[in-house]
Each structure stands twice: as C-alpha cells, then as structure tokens.
Amino acid sequence: MKRILYMTLLLLLLVTPLASCKTASELQDGYYTAQASEFSHGWKEYITIMVKGGSIVSVEYNAENPSGFIKSWDNAYMQTMLHSDGTYPNEYMRFYASQLLEDGQADGIDALTGATSSHSSFQKLAEAVLEQARKGDSSIVIVDTAS
Numbered sequence: 001m002k003r004i005l006y007m008t009l010l011l012l013l014l015v016t017p018l019a020s021c022k023t024a025s026e027l028q029d030g031y032y033t034a035q036a037s038e039f040s041h042g043w044k045e046y047i048t049i050m051v052k053g054g055s056i057v058s059v060e061y062n063a064e065n066p067s068g069f070i071k072s073w074d075n076a077y078m079q080t081m082l083h084s085d086g087t088y089p090n091e092y093m094r095f096y097a098s099q100l101l102e103d104g105q106a107d108g109i110d111a112l113t114g115a116t117s118s119h120s121s122f123q124k125l126a127e128a129v130l131e132q133a134r135k136g137d138s139s140i141v142i143v144d145t146a147s
Contacts (some may be wrong), residue, residue, distance in 0.1 A: 026054065026134055027051045027054050027055065027056065027130070027134060028051065028054075028133055029052055029053065029054070030051055030133070030136065031048060031049070031138060032048065032129050032133045032141075033046060033047065033049075033129065033132075033141070034126070034128040034129035034132065034140070035125075035140055035141070035143065036063075036125065036144075036145045037143060037144050037145070039065075039066065040117075040146065042065050043065055044063055044064055045061070045118070045121050045145065046060075046061075046062060046063065046064070046125065047059065047060065047100075047122070047125040047129045048060045048129075049100070049130075049133065055104065056100065056101055056104050056133075057101075059097040059098075061094075061097040061100075061125075062093055071089045087113065089118075092115035092118055092119075095115075096109060096115075096122045100122075104130075105130070106130055107127075109126070124143050124145050125145065128141045128143045
C-alpha cells in the first residue's frame with residue numbers, strides 16, 4: 001500500500017511541472033491588444049492583456065468613441081443603461097475581464113444579464129488577443145465582432 005502511495009506521489013510530482021510548463025509556454029510575455037473593426041452604437045470595443053511568466057496578469061476591456069472618450073467613464077451612459085438593462089459598462093467590463101484573467105481562456109466566460117451583445121464581442125476579442133499572445137505578435141489585431 002505504501003508503495004502505491006509513493007508511486008502516486010512521484011507521478012504527481014513529475015506530471016505537475018510538465019503541465020505548468022505547457023501552460024506557461026503557451027502565451028508569450030508582452031502586451032497584446034484586439035480591437036473591434038467597427039463602431040457599434042457609437043463605441044469601438046477593445047481588450048488589452050499583459051502576459052508575464054506565460055500567464056495573463058492584467059486585462060483591460062473597454063470601448064472608446066470616435067473622439068477617444070472611454071465608455072466606462074461615461075456617467076450619463078451608465079445611468080441610462082443601468083435603468084434600462086440592469087447593468088452598466090464599468091460593471092460588465094470588469095466582470096468579463098476578471099473571468100479572462102482568472103481562467104485564461106475565452107470560452108466558458110459567463111454572460112451577464114443586460115450585457116449579452118458585449119459578451120459576444122468580448123469572446124471574439126478575447127479569442128483574438130489570446131491567439132496574438134500565443135504567437136508573440138504584439139501588433140493590434142482587428143476583429144469583426146458584428147458577425
């Protein structure tokens with residue numbers, strides 16, 4: 001019985017570093033950005049991630065209008081959306097970004113009620129930015145989020 005326990009522990013010690021090496025080497029260190037190709041309702045969404053040690057350490061998800069004003073800073077928009085949809089950009093953007101930061105993958109991110117179209121855009125942008133990070137390509141990738 002002790003022999004089986006020792007063999008199991010040894011196997012776990014050997015497999016764990018291999019699994020973490022695969023994950024760590026999957027993403028290249030650096031900053032990566034994916035941006036929507038078109039404005040939607042006056043806003044163009046984007047995601048920027050920072051990868052360090054092969055892991056995502058920072059995620060920014062937001063949108064800007066043609067003048068460069070950031071959506072999550074727009075208090076009037078926030079109030080209107082909160083009363084009509086029950087959520088607002090600063091809330092759902094942080095919610096989606098935290099899931100990407102925590103899970104490190106685009107699929108499996110939960111949708112927030114009232115922000116389902118942004119959820120769809122977020123998933124497309126997240127897939128694109130993760131692909132850039134796998135390649136180590138820091139150029140901004142433009143994504144068609146409408147289709």
